[in-house]
Amino acid sequence: MSQTPRKTVQDFDPAVMRLFDQYVHGLIDRRGFLKGAAAYSVGASGAAGLLAALAPDFAAAQVVKPDDGRLHARFVQFPSPQGYGTGRGYLVEPRDAGEALPQVLVVHENRGLNPHIEDIARRLALEGFRAFAPDALFPLGGYPGDEDSARALFGKLDQALTREDMVAAANWLDAREGGNGKLGVIGFCYGGAISNFLATRLPDLDAAVPFYGSGAPLDDVPRIKASLLVVLAADDERVNAGWPAYQAALDQAGVDYRLIQPPGTQHGFNNDTTPRYDEAAAKLAWGEAVAFLKSTLAA
Template sequence: MPPRLTSHDFDQELLILFDAYVHNQIDRRGFLEKAQRFAKAGVTAAGLLAALSPNFAAGQQVKPDDARLTTERPSVASPRGTGTIRGYLARPASAGTTRLPSVLVIHENRGLNPHIEDIARRLALDGFMAFAPDALTPLGGYPGDEDKAREAFATLDQARTREDFLAAATWLRARPDGNGKLGAVGFCYGGGVVHGLATRLPDLDAAVPFYGNTPPPDQAASVKAPLLVHLAAVDERINAAWPAYEKALKAAGADVEVHQYPGTQHGFNNDTTPRYDAAAARLAWDRTLAFFRRHLV
């Protein structure tokens, strides 16, 4: 088996171009046209796109049928949002009647794909009840194709989608098999949602955004939850706004811990793509688990 590709195998300008494509700043045709100048040694622009795109099988850490877990796909009422939001719930099978700490897992801008389901299962194996809602529910759910998912995602009414996530958080905290404490973790788009939830849920017990967009600084005073913020090194689209928001959080007396990981790209925790940085992801995840155990258990 050939060695797994990493971000070091690609030109930095190409990685920035791919980030723009993933976040709908350019379309597929635009990416391929601009990526053509990086194609060499028999590798086409389409081949570069394929190499950079997610490989869910390669990143899977916990199998969907792992006997150590129980999983289900409940639907949550969201009367202020789109009406209903479905999701993926994972719990340790050995929990019995133990009331578990709960974590809301919020996906990137492609809906509830196999990688985010795997994140939920990882949390369940570490003793949490994890619920990953799918913002694409009103459009039929994650379609099984990243390009189609991203296109569908761009058509969502984000105000209603935010209400869907708020409904999911409220539902998860109220479950009788939970211990009443709620954390949230999100990645990219989901990191931004976590930041937003922290401004709207004064009783959120722990919030962990991975490289997510921040709210306007004037909303920082509403944050009561302890924050653990993970940032990539090369991620101008996200990092440019962070200093002003961090300053506002500190001025408001918020409990905030920030880590920026040298040499990393946006998406460094996602182990389905070459932007994954194994060492940084492991450290960030260890910090995340310790943070949740400190505030939720």
């Protein structure tokens, strides 16, 4: 029995994708999405079917299994005195690396530490990094197991405390034995914004790779010492609206940065669990990101 091919972004009306982006980022609720999407489907059941088709499929997209014998992966806690007090994250490194490792903080989207981001951490570990992915939702019980619940829970976070948790996670990682003294961060959507933010808060950060994330506050840009690889989608009105001002601030501050913006892409194009995934663009951007981290984090 053949498996039904998963839909791609080309299978959906662009207006539906814009509605989905608003829904994912909390600008409209589930009812708002279904009401708007009903115009592009057959009734309410058709709109619900559209939402189901856009939901992530973690199992199908998994690249590295959690029990991969090449890796040492575990969940650990870290202190965060200025944040919620204690954080938790997923730490992955090559097994028996035999040398000091460059270290990369991996920051999730606005749904917490879901299986996709855990897989991203494992992918990075196989590239020779020690990867640590903190879960912003840990103070509220952690990732709840489904995206809708996670999104709702995320809205209850005190973001000032959460940002301090991310700073604490980066500092905790940087202080671990076995590192080569180099630290990077990579993040997606919300995590992209956090990557930009961390670049303004961590003077010892060497590299940041924000994927389609909002820029840091413009007044804070002169504090950035890290090199940046900025990844944006081509069709992402919400995030891209802030790029010209952020780019001008980076230029004025003399920050070392490079932009990658593959044509024809939508917000979230690197996430291979959803139909927004663009295989060619993701392969390009991910390859550039790994190469950038390897070059900037080399001892």
